[in-house]
Amino acid sequence: xxxxxxxxxxxxxxxxxxxxxxxxxxxxxxxxxxxxxxxxxxxxxxxxxxxxxxxxxxxxxxxxxxxxxxxxxxxxxxxxxxxxxxxxxxxxxxxxxxxxxxxxxxxxxxxxxxxxxxxxxxxxxxxxxxxxxxxxxxxxxxxxxxxxxxxxxxxxxxxxxxxxxxxxxxxxxxxxxxxxxxxxxxxxxxxxxxxxxxxxxxxxxxxxxxxxxxxxxxxxxxxxxxxxxxxxxxxxxxxxxxxxxxxxxxxxxxxxxxxxxxxxxxxxxxxxxxxxxxxxxxxxxxxxxxxxxxxxxxxxxxxxxxxxxxxxxxxxxxxxxxxxxxxxxxxxxxxxxxxxxxxxxxxxxxxxxxxxxxxxxxxxxxxxxxxxxxxxxxxxxxxx
Numbered sequence: 001x002x003x004x005x006x007x008x009x010x011x012x013x014x015x016x017x018x019x020x021x022x023x024x025x026x027x028x029x030x031x032x033x034x035x036x037x038x039x040x041x042x043x044x045x046x047x048x049x050x051x052x053x054x055x056x057x058x059x060x061x062x063x064x065x066x067x068x069x070x071x072x073x074x075x076x077x078x079x080x081x082x083x084x085x086x087x088x089x090x091x092x093x094x095x096x097x098x099x100x101x102x103x104x105x106x107x108x109x110x111x112x113x114x115x116x117x118x119x120x121x122x123x124x125x126x127x128x129x130x131x132x133x134x135x136x137x138x139x140x141x142x143x144x145x146x147x148x149x150x151x152x153x154x155x156x157x158x159x160x161x162x163x164x165x166x167x168x169x170x171x172x173x174x175x176x177x178x179x180x181x182x183x184x185x186x187x188x189x190x191x192x193x194x195x196x197x198x199x200x201x202x203x204x205x206x207x208x209x210x211x212x213x214x215x216x217x218x219x220x221x222x223x224x225x226x227x228x229x230x231x232x233x234x235x236x237x238x239x240x241x242x243x244x245x246x247x248x249x250x251x252x253x254x255x256x257x258x259x260x261x262x263x264x265x266x267x268x269x270x271x272x273x274x275x276x277x278x279x280x281x282x283x284x285x286x287x288x289x290x291x292x293x294x295x296x297x298x299x300x301x302x303x304x305x306x307x308x309x310x311x312x313x314x315x316x317x318x319x320x321x322x323x324x325x326x327x328x329x330x331x332x333x334x335x336x337x338x339x340x341x342x343x344x345x346x347x348x349x350x351x352x353x354x355x356x357x358x359x360x361x362x363x364x365x366x367x368x369x370x371x372x373x374x375x376x377x378x379x380x381x382x383x384x
Contacts, residue, residue, distance in 0.1 A: 049124075050090050052352075053278065053359030054380050057128065058082060059095040059366070060108050077366030083117055088376050091124030093175050093210075093361070097165055099131045103148035103158050107165060115169065126173050126210060127166040132180035145182055149191025156198050163202035173208035174199065178226075179241050183214060189226045197234045208236040212280065215244040216267045217260065229271040236276075239361055240268055242348070243282040245320075246338070248295035252288035254338050256281065257320030258347055265355055274356040281348055281360055283368035285339025290332060299367040300339045321347050342371020349379040 058078045082092060094115070096108045118125050131146075148154040166174040176199065182188050200209045211231050232238055245260045246253035254260070261279075268277060285303070286295040303325055306312055312327040322344050325337040340348070345368075352360050360380070362368060 050359075052357075052380055053090045054088060054362070054376055055091045055093060055124075055126075055278065055359060056081065056089050056362040056365040057095060057280075058092040058114055059364050060114070078364065079114055079117075081365040081368075082114060085373055086117075086121040086123065088373060088380070089123060089362075090359070091126065091172075092118050092365070093126045093128045094169070094171070095128045095130065095364070096169070097127060097129040097162065099129060099158065099162075101146045103146065103154050105129075105158070105161050105165070124172045125169070126175045126208075127162075127169055127171045128175045128177060129162045129165075130177040130180065132177075145185050145188040145191065149181075149195060150187055152194075155191065155195050159195060159198035159202045162199055163204075163207075166203065166207065171207070173210065173236070174203060175210035175212060175239065177212040179212055179214045183226045186225060192226055193230045193234070196231055200234050209234075210237045210239055210278075211235045212239040212241060215241050215264050217244075217264055227271070228268055232272040232276055237278060237358055238268075238272060238276060239278045239280050240264065242279045246286065248286055248297065250293065252286075252292040252295065252336055252338070254317060254320035254322035254324075255286060256340060256348070257317075257322055258344075258351065259319060261348065262351065265351070265357075269355060275358055278358045279348070279352045279360050280363045281340060281345065282363055283340075283365070283372070284363075285337050287335055287337045289335055298337060298339070300341070300369040300372075301367060303337060303339055303341065303369055306337065316343065339369065340372075341369045342375040345369075345372050346375040346379045349375065353379070 056078075060078070082089065092114065098106045098108075100106070115125055148158050162174060162176070176196065178192060181192060183192075196209070196211055203209055213226070213228060213231065216228075228238060242261055242264070243255040245255060245257050265277075265279070283300050285298050285300055287298040288295040303314075303323075306325060306327045307314055309327055312325065314323060314325045316322070317324055323339055323341045325339070326334050327337070328335045349360055362372070
């Protein structure tokens with residue numbers, strides 16, 4: 001006992017100094033992507049995944065890079081959402097990998113500030129691999145099945161490359177976005193399941209694999225033949241694309257009507273356990289001209305500025321529970337923007353909780369209407 005007391009008298013100054021230094025380091029400022037200083041909160045360790053998970057898609061892609069977007073998310077806006085709302089977000093899916101029809105992978109630059117801030121806040125980080133040989137604006141599948149889905153060697157090589165890229169970023173796992181692939185041809189369906197299986201194997205132990213699947217009832221030129229249950233048997237979780245009721249190339253209308261969304265969830269949950277499903281909700285909207293066809297994609301946050309213009313009208317569609325904003329005029333007639341405001345988001349988060357889903361995914365951080373964050377705080381769970 002005497003020896004223990006003597007050792008403690010010698011060691012306690014060192015222990016006290018270490019505790020002080022840890023507190024100082026935890027409060028050191030970090031740099032935002034624009035160079036401004038921001039305090040980094042103390043490390044928040046999660047002992048387990050929350051009962052209802054809110055994840056945001058983070059994009060480092062500069063404004064204007066997406067061909068279908070008139071006002072795209074910028075890196076600084078995604079980062080501002082992430083750093084301003086760490087208590088409301090449980091993880092980020094970094095939009096860092098893109099795969100073309102030939103199976104070539106393009107990597108966005110490493111995003112140190114985003115990953116560093118997420119880690120310091122105790123958030124999960126996944127790498128998103130977007131497979132995009134299909135025109136997502138028109139949902140045109142006429143390009144056919146990518147060759148890598150039908151070639152075992154090419155498929156395994158792609159799976160290894162995606163897994164390696166995720167490991168290199170020290171991510172918690174990988175999310176594969178399948179919504180740009182043709183989901184109808186049997187060869188494509190078999191290749192998709194095989195690619196998911198091989199990617200899960202390549203990731204190894206300790207990293208999770210998520211898969212984004214298209215809405216099951218979206219208008220498409222070929223039938224939906226990929227079995228969600230087959231994907232769920234391999235992947236750790238599925239993310240249902242919660243929009244697609246109307247496309248820019250079609251007639252004007254809601255992206256994610258509540259009745260339509262309920263039907264989609266019902267079809268999926270008949271095949272997959274709800275705890276293995278997250279619902280992706282669009283932070284963007286579609287802006288249609290007076291003629292009703294040829295919409296452009298627009299960030300939901302733009303609606304606030306549009307509402308301030310004289311003559312702008314905004315109303316919730318009673319059937320879909322989605323907001324329709326009418327503005328402009330002149331020789332071309334008024335335009336109409338369909339999007340999800342805070343009220344519409346609340347009803348969809350409650351729908352996800354009612355069905356016992358794993359959570360929701362904000363697609364993408366920085367595009368959403370400002371009313372989303374109070375809605376998430378109020379509807380996503382008491383811990384927020």
